[in-house]
Amino acid sequence: AAPVLYEAENAVISKGVVESNHAGFTGTGFVNYDNTTGGYIEYTVTVAQAESAKLTFRYANGTTANRPLDISVNGTLVSDNLAFPGTGAWTTWKTTTITASLPAGTSKIRATVAGTDGPNSDSLSVEVAGPPDVIPP
Numbered sequence: 001a002a003p004v005l006y007e008a009e010n011a012v013i014s015k016g017v018v019e020s021n022h023a024g025f026t027g028t029g030f031v032n033y034d035n036t037t038g039g040y041i042e043y044t045v046t047v048a049q050a051e052s053a054k055l056t057f058r059y060a061n062g063t064t065a066n067r068p069l070d071i072s073v074n075g076t077l078v079s080d081n082l083a084f085p086g087t088g089a090w091t092t093w094k095t096t097t098i099t100a101s102l103p104a105g106t107s108k109i110r111a112t113v114a115g116t117d118g119p120n121s122d123s124l125s126v127e128v129a130g131p132p133d134v135i136p137p
């Protein structure tokens with residue numbers, strides 16, 4: 001079914017700031033992690049039934065170093081050190097996708113800086129097979 005988009009700037013942000021100085025983001029900006037271990041962006045996602053979901057993270061990393069994030073669902077790690085490699089420029093946005101199981105109802109999907117730096121983060125998009133579809137925010 002259709003993916004539902006969650007803008008990082010509308011999520012819960014810990015140790016990060018919303019910026020808009022690198023073009024190509026969607027919505028009103030992106031989150032620049034404060035480049036400290038443990039900073040996170042937490043998205044609230046609701047589905048009607050327990051099911052597998054495709055989680056697509058859109059990001060930019062203008063360095064040549066990987067900036068991994070730990071992805072958790074309701075406090076359970078579902079992707080350890082998910083890679084966010086360099087995209088070539090801070091204005092070049094790419095995506096990385098994982099699949100995770102979501103329980104019925106509302107989940108907290110958290111993307112936490114695993115090393116010392118995080119990628120600039122634009123959004124999370126969530127897609128389930130559906131119907132029923134992801135319940136939009």
Ligand code: GCU
Binds near residue numbers: 022032033090120
């Ligand atoms: C630059 C860039 C920021 C980025 C930062 C970083 O300062 O302008 O958008 O977040 O590098 O290395 O994290």
